[in-house]
Amino acid sequence: MVRRCAATLAAVLVFAACGDDDSTDDTNPPGTEAPGTDPTATEPAATEPAATDPAGTDAEPPASGEGIVLAVNPWTGSAVNAQVAKVVLESELGTAVELIDIDENATWPGLDRGEIDAVLEVWPSGHAEDYATYIDEKQTVVDLGLLGPTAKIGWYVPTYVVEEHPELASWEGFQDPDLAGLFATAETGDAGQFLMGDPSYVSYDEQIIANLELPLQFVVAGSEAALITAIEQAVGDEQPLLLNFWQPHWLQSQVELTEVELPEVTEECLASAAADDGAYECDYPIDELYKAASVGLQEKNAAAFDFLSALQLTIEQQNEIAAMIDADGMAPEEAAAAWVEANPDVVQAWLA
């Protein structure tokens, strides 16, 4: 008898769960438990917390709008935008906001299904196909306009490399096999190593290297973490390193990197990228970061939709908040709240 009891975890758990449901129901009136996490995230979340939460924390805001879900992708900028939006949405519009930490590629199916309402920082270079599929074709996702900051992918070397070899500030310097050979590793033999991080990020580096006939070998580190580790390791030893990197990135404030000049972006070059014909041989174009929302958001919460459409941050503002988080060690939500309080004009402009 006892053994049977033990044999199936399932039985015990179901039993336990039922028993506890009963016994704890009286002790925990709904709404009091679980601060921070919302156990009833699916359906009740829409009505209940939205109605009760803001009322509990803030006396004034108009009780309006269904709660919404914002995606936070794994980089500081993305968290900054979402936290600022959350503070304003909750305090000014009375809209409860749930933030979900999620991979950027996983974000789009979430928007498509309406499980995520908006994402506030999309890097266009990596999501051209998502844009075509979900915004243009399937029309389940809408473009919410530009966020403000621009981003730039490029070739970078640690600044001490350029100081020692000024020729390497431009791609032409890498034509010299001896100079390119400085970047060689055991894996690349005579050719210099060109390091790329996460293979899912957009990259034309293989084409650029081949078409400019540079004595470099394209190596995929496999992840952003591996790339950053390689940078920290190289910088620690003052070793040469050439890599695909980008701005803005939190590491840029900690390590001095210099962008290597590549041939200017031309029309043919962009056309070749669009045609994917392998003839790309110029610099990366500037990325204008944009916002996107699930098509259902406008109907679900028009005020939130309008606000998110109007929301814009400059790169300086983003950096300011990011610094409060990364350098001063503030919690993201505190940093966002402090910044919103200190910048009422900016916030009012979004709400107008």
Added chain:
Amino acid sequence: MTALTVDRPVSPAPPAPASAATGARPSWLRLAVPVGAVAVICVIGAVIGSEVPSWLDARVGPRADDVYDWTVRNNGTHWLFTGVFDPISTGLTRTYDVTLWVLESLRWTGVLALAGLIGWRTGGTKAAVVGVLSLAGCGVLGFWDDTMITLAIMLVSVVVSLVIGVPLGIWCARSTTVDRGLRGFLDAAQVMPAFVYLLPVLVAFGIQVPTAVVATVIFAVAPAVRLTSHGLRSVPVVSTEVGTSFGSTRRQLLLKVQLPLARRTMLLGLNQVIMLAFGIVVLASIVGIGGLGGEVLEGLRRVDVGAAFAPGLAIVFAAVALDRISTGERSVRRGTRPVRLPEAWRQRPALLAATGLIAVAVIALVTKVVGADDFPSALTIDIRQPVNDAVDWVNEHLRNGVPVVGGTGSFSDFLVLHVLTPMRDLLLAAPWWLVIAAVVAIGWASAGPGLAALCGLCFVGVAALRTWDLSMDTLSQVLVIIVITVAIAVPIGIWVGRSDRVERMVRPLLDAAQVMPAFVYLVPVVFLFNVGRVPGVIASIVYAVPPCIRLVNLGLREVPVAPREAATSFGATPRQVLFKVQLPMAARSIMLGINQTILLVLSMVVIGALIGSGGVGLETVYGLTKSEIGRGVAGGLSIVLLAVALDRITQSWGGRPRRT
């Protein structure tokens, strides 16, 4: 023995393979057929050419892309989604919500009390103490809330795995055809990197809970099926016949005779499911579930080893706790010690359960009244800084500063230049048909024509997936990893297997090493060994050595005491006992341990790709991006085919009776 490994039941030895049989036919005749077959392959290959021909293309990638596109286009409208997947999603999310709500309502005290109670019932005092302490460890590390999220996901995933796996296992036990048919699928599910199916599952089931659970179940369901089936098949025929002769129906036979007798093996299956499920917890966080896996990813993103290690350790604690309280030390250990209970409770388990649950509820209520809702912060320890200090020290001293050998940096270069690159060049320089011929020959020599055909098909399949060069690159790395792993693990396993004291000391370390997410040590490994193939090799070795040690240890301990004692009484030295009695007798189990290790190494291929291994693993990383699903699928299938070939070959070595 609670083995935290991807164990497969040790199957009875297959009949001695043809090549090993000492038949009446002369030896030249026995060789003629395989040599002829290999020669035919070579001739055909030479006609086709040294490169994989373009017509040999299964078009798997493009087809997978088509399926994915169809899914994206129809996920809101087609009945398959609205009628099947969406209700499943909702059900899973609801179940998770309730589970998490219960855990949070119970508060930390109630959860610990419940863990203790279940542990005590299943495994006695020791299991209860270990379970409670491990779970409390998660709180001490400062991750109580995250742990509850992860625990809720794990509980749902494990229960779903059992609900699917146990009936399938029963079916497999009843029908050999089903068993054979499912075996390939189960192997594939376990070796196929989750990167490949994470995004398609996401499109079909939705973000967060459903995808996390579905991905975890795909990965973790296999042992539930295998060990249920194995357990039922090993029920002695006598017991079944006694049941039948007393007039049991099939149903009674199953529920009252077979399942109870198979319980021990099935509990091992539960243990395996739990361990595998925890192994994928970090990947599941990519789809927005948060919890401990999310914390690990966050630490990795900041390249902060300490910040990734602390939640990683909490994952270990949570896994150990769940394992100990669910499978119970007592039930899987030899020699049962009954828990003594008052008579009234012993008679009525329902009463006992009710009493326990009321006690748990009272504890939760008291906690709430006292106001100690959160895990007391006074008890938490921040281990991030000490870990980072330790890592810094290692980086500083081991990378360059080691006398004589140089350091990890130069070791890495050595491995690349003198081991990995020659190995890869060898496999790449050989014409593809020659590699296939070689594999067929090895298969034939190991277990005859059947295995030869299977291995040949696997490698032709790799060619047809259009990933030949990348797969050979990966294969070269995998072979190096296996050799090094075995060279390290077998001696240590023997050492552990010969001393109970050592085993007791090492066991918790082995548990921890196996559940600790590989993501935690990726950064230090890259720092020490540079980006490239070597950090992947090292990470795989770190991952595969502990289970290999464990399996070697188990194999050695399975040797009956009598022969050992006989040898000793005849005056054999301990050394002689080891080499002449224990090792020969344990050879088969040890070989099966190595066989397990191969699957583990192949499951690490994709993790290696995250730190520069390249090869076919990198293709599966592309699978996480929308436009490259097909590439990911082709890459993932290549890994599966390589795994099947290597697995079956080494399995046959394990099964071959030792010739003396």
